[in-house]
Amino acid sequence: MTTRDRLLGLTVVLLWGLNFLALRVGLDHFPPFFFAALRFAVIALPVLLFVPRPKVRWRWILLYGTGFGILQFAFLFTAMRVGMPTGLASLVLQSSAPFTVLLGTLFLRERIQRWQLAGIAVAMFGMAVIGWDRLEHATLLPVLLTLAAGFGWALGNIGVKQATIESPGVNTLHMTLWIAVIPPLPMFALSAATEGPTTGLRALSDSFSGSGWPGLVALAYTAALATCVGSGLWTYLMSRYPAGIVAPLTLLVPVVGMTAAWAFLSETPTPMSLVGGVIVIIGAFAATSTKRPRVIDPVSPAPEAEQAPPEPVKQLANA
Numbered sequence: 001m002t003t004r005d006r007l008l009g010l011t012v013v014l015l016w017g018l019n020f021l022a023l024r025v026g027l028d029h030f031p032p033f034f035f036a037a038l039r040f041a042v043i044a045l046p047v048l049l050f051v052p053r054p055k056v057r058w059r060w061i062l063l064y065g066t067g068f069g070i071l072q073f074a075f076l077f078t079a080m081r082v083g084m085p086t087g088l089a090s091l092v093l094q095s096s097a098p099f100t101v102l103l104g105t106l107f108l109r110e111r112i113q114r115w116q117l118a119g120i121a122v123a124m125f126g127m128a129v130i131g132w133d134r135l136e137h138a139t140l141l142p143v144l145l146t147l148a149a150g151f152g153w154a155l156g157n158i159g160v161k162q163a164t165i166e167s168p169g170v171n172t173l174h175m176t177l178w179i180a181v182i183p184p185l186p187m188f189a190l191s192a193a194t195e196g197p198t199t200g201l202r203a204l205s206d207s208f209s210g211s212g213w214p215g216l217v218a219l220a221y222t223a224a225l226a227t228c229v230g231s232g233l234w235t236y237l238m239s240r241y242p243a244g245i246v247a248p249l250t251l252l253v254p255v256v257g258m259t260a261a262w263a264f265l266s267e268t269p270t271p272m273s274l275v276g277g278v279i280v281i282i283g284a285f286a287a288t289s290t291k292r293p294r295v296i297d298p299v300s301p302a303p304e305a306e307q308a309p310p311e312p313v314k315q316l317a318n319a
Contacts, residue, residue, distance in 0.1 A: 001245055008233050009249040015230035017256020020090045021264055022221040023080060029207055029215030032077030034200030037187030040069055042223050043180035054174040056163040063159030064175070065182025068231070071152025072096075074187065075145045084142035087267045088134045090257025091127060092146040097247040098124060099154030104243035108161055112244045116287050120244075123251040123283025129276030130254070157243055164239035172235040177228065248287035251280050 001009070026035050054061070072093075080089055098120060104110040135143070156179075164170055191200050207215040237246045255277045261267040269277075 001241060005237060005240065009237055009246070010252070012230045012233045012237075013249060013252040014256055015225050016250070017090060017253045018260055019222055019226035019230070020086050020257040021260050022218040022226065023077070024086045024261075024265065025214050026218035026222060027077060027080055029212055029218070030203045031191060031195040031200050032081045033074060033187055033191035033195055034203065035219075036070075036073040036077050037184050037191055038200070038204070038219060039073070039223050039227065040180040040182075040187070041184040042219070043177065043227060044184050047177045047180055051174055051177050052171075054163070054167070054170050054178055056167045056170055056175065060159045060163035060166070061175075061178055062182060064156045064163065065159075065179035066156070067152045067154070067159060068156025069179055069183035070186055071155065072149045073183070074190070075149035075152060079142040079145035079149065082142055082145075083139060084146055085134070085261070085267055086265055087254070087258035087261035087269070088131075089142075089146055090261070091130050091134070091254035092143055093150050093153070094127065094250050094254055095147050095150035096153035096157070097250050099151050100157045100247035101244045103154050103158050104161065104247075107158060108165070108243065110242045110244055116244055116248075119283045119285070119287030120248055121283070123248060123280050123287060126276045126279030126281075126283055127251065127254070129279060130258075130273045133270055133272040133276065154247075157238060157247060160235050160238050161243050168239075170239070172239050173232045176232040176235045179231075180227065245287075248284045251284040251287075255280060 026039075030038065076089065076093060080086070084092075101112060101120060105112060160175060163175060164172070188200075203215075206212045207219075234246075237249075258267070258269055258273065258277065262269050
């Protein structure tokens with residue numbers, strides 16, 4: 001991964017790590033399913049009106065939108081609503097990284113190098129250290145719900161990878177924006193069925209009161225910065241590199257999330273949690289390093305004199 005793309009990846013890490021604060025504030029003002037629907041609904045309408053649909057098959061938009069938009073946030077918001085601490089949620093959700101690597105190996109036939117496996121193992125060990133130290137602050141159900149959210153995110157990653165493999169020149173920003181079209185209707189229906197048909201509307205009305213404005217600020221952050229900017233950069237990176245290279249970057253998100261939770265929510269990290277965070281950083285950077293980048297610009301033709309690489313290498317380069 002190039003230095004420029006690593007910096008873009010770290011920008012995503014920062015936006016998504018701070019997003020857990022916005023989610024915590026939003027869930028204090030809105031029911032979880034309604035908040036998830038609202039997050040994407042505010043993006044979906046202008047997207048339908050002004051953004052051209054990306055030239056990819058609908059199945060990949062549906063898989064991306066269902067995994068990343070519906071499953072991830074339905075499970076995550078429910079977990080946080082029933083007691084999952086903000087910092088611990090940011091940690092456990094990064095189970096999406098090994099889930100993505102596994103699914104990429106099974107369904108995309110991506111090759112994982114030894115140093116990548118070692119880096120992922122180190123990062124996972126760091127997550128285990130933090131989880132062991134922090135698990136006493138959450139019951140089993142919220143942890144399982146957050147793991148399910150991580151698996152949903154991984155499914156979304158596979159959807160966007162498949163789309164960019166089939167259509168290498170697809171506009172990644174348009175792809176990111178169009179996933180917002182998928183979650184609103186199913187999530188609004190789920191909210192009406194489980195939270196009550198008027199509960200979310202009352203919460204939305206209350207958010208325009210003097211005490212409800214933090215909910216609107218949280219909604220704006222999670223929709224504009226976390227979804228449009230963060231997910232847009234993430235989709236761009238996923239279109240340029242194998243999933244096994246990009247996915248481990250998310251292991252850095254809990255470092256930001258736990259630090260923010262400590263600074264603003266008084267969730268004080270223990271020394272063991274800090275040690276685990278350092279281990280996660282080391283492992284994530286090892287997992288995303290590569291000696292020989294295999295990214296090919298689909299616009300630039302290969303030199304005629306250059307011998308065509310074997311088919312497996314082509315697949316890895318275009319992944």
